[in-house]
Amino acid sequence: MWFAMVWIIVGATLQTTAFSRAQLLVARFITGIGTGIETTTVPVYQSELCEAKKRGKYVCSEPLFVGVGIVIAYWFDYGMSYVPGAINWRLPIACQMIFAIMVIGLVFGLPESPRWLYRHGRPDEALQVLCDVYDRAPDDPKVVSESSGILEAIELETLHGEYKWSQILKRDEVQTGRRVLLAYGIQFMNQMGGINLVVYYVTSVLQYNVGLDRRLSLLLGGVIQVMFVIGSFYPTFFSDRFGRRNPMMWGSFGLSISMMMIAILLSFKGTSVEKPTASASVAFFFLFMLIFGASVNCIPWVYGPEILPLHVRAKGQAIGISANWLWNFFVVMITPTLIENLAWKGYLIFMCLNMVFVPIVYFFYPETANLTLEEIDFLFTDRARHPSLGSRAGEGIKMGDGADNGRSVSPGETKGHVEEKE
Numbered sequence: 001m002w003f004a005m006v007w008i009i010v011g012a013t014l015q016t017t018a019f020s021r022a023q024l025l026v027a028r029f030i031t032g033i034g035t036g037i038e039t040t041t042v043p044v045y046q047s048e049l050c051e052a053k054k055r056g057k058y059v060c061s062e063p064l065f066v067g068v069g070i071v072i073a074y075w076f077d078y079g080m081s082y083v084p085g086a087i088n089w090r091l092p093i094a095c096q097m098i099f100a101i102m103v104i105g106l107v108f109g110l111p112e113s114p115r116w117l118y119r120h121g122r123p124d125e126a127l128q129v130l131c132d133v134y135d136r137a138p139d140d141p142k143v144v145s146e147s148s149g150i151l152e153a154i155e156l157e158t159l160h161g162e163y164k165w166s167q168i169l170k171r172d173e174v175q176t177g178r179r180v181l182l183a184y185g186i187q188f189m190n191q192m193g194g195i196n197l198v199v200y201y202v203t204s205v206l207q208y209n210v211g212l213d214r215r216l217s218l219l220l221g222g223v224i225q226v227m228f229v230i231g232s233f234y235p236t237f238f239s240d241r242f243g244r245r246n247p248m249m250w251g252s253f254g255l256s257i258s259m260m261m262i263a264i265l266l267s268f269k270g271t272s273v274e275k276p277t278a279s280a281s282v283a284f285f286f287l288f289m290l291i292f293g294a295s296v297n298c299i300p301w302v303y304g305p306e307i308l309p310l311h312v313r314a315k316g317q318a319i320g321i322s323a324n325w326l327w328n329f330f331v332v333m334i335t336p337t338l339i340e341n342l343a344w345k346g347y348l349i350f351m352c353l354n355m356v357f358v359p360i361v362y363f364f365y366p367e368t369a370n371l372t373l374e375e376i377d378f379l380f381t382d383r384a385r386h387p388s389l390g391s392r393a394g395e396g397i398k399m400g401d402g403a404d405n406g407r408s409v410s411p412g413e414t415k416g417h418v419e420e421k422e
Helices: 003-014 021-049 051-079 087-107 116-118 121-135 140-158 176-192 194-212 215-240 247-265 274-295 299-307 310-342 345-364 373-379 385-398
Strands: none
Touching: 003 021, 003 051, 003 087, 021 116, 021 299, 051 087, 051 215, 051 299, 087 299, 116 121, 116 140, 116 345, 121 385, 140 373, 176 247, 176 299, 176 310, 176 345, 194 215, 194 310, 215 247, 215 274, 215 299, 247 274, 247 310, 247 345, 299 310, 299 345, 299 373, 310 373
């Protein structure tokens, strides 16, 4: 986290002082490296440090504050657009360094992940962190249970030693390859639903597709971004209660309906009813951002670190987050063409993608809420090949028939019957 903030500060400094396009591009690249490191590391750290029953709340707080950052940046940029001279873009870029410096100071008060400490042969430090997190003595049953679960999972995950990048998609006893693909896929869904069409280009969409004037488009664009934050409060406070699968499914369905309605209402452009229907589409941009914040914005950031086994958690999360930024880039690059050439038809692409995501989540993504990271490991354990490990898993969690033979659940089945060990 410190390393990431250094990259961001260096990149922001170079951006702020840029006097050529080349310098600005290089500076953006440097800042992006820091952002990539940060977004890969923080969800993993939060997942490994948090209690199972509160993991969703804490990890969802990161994408919630991404939304807060978008809103602050948008309205700051909007205000600075009225200021003449280069200060109107240099100052907003420079302000990101304030937050990076704050993070550097705050990280001094954070402990190392207990799972990382155990894996690197520092059990005493790991035990102390668990005691500090739960505010209990080393011999407390909860601390003992958590510690034993971590050590047991490490034993299972390291049967073949440390995994290299070439082994990242390996089919093994804990289905490492499948779990990495699940982490990649859920971040793909996060981006390919069309969110960055709204985040980056909503003012252009409102101006050129809807037909609003520039000033009103800017104001509405800022208010639409606020809906992103309001929606994100829902998973931050309730994802541990309502799980991961259901918000992803109903969220993707709601995003699909929103895109469909936008396409329908904009399709009347050039007809006698153009103005009323085009203006009505604004409501569905609001609804899209609200639903996205309440579902697909936060859940992938929790699910990735949860679903990945410890021996590839850092590498697997890096692959998952790479999907987020790769497809973010893809959508941002194609959106101007969609807006200009396809107009309302472009929204149908995102409508179809969101609708396809619903059955994908239903059939391939198991529920992970309220399970420890070690219990999630045992959901994917091939107990037919390793019965001794399967019997140990039975001590930690109780499973229905759908969890046998190396599969987590039957299609569409939830894990409500999986009880967290206390």
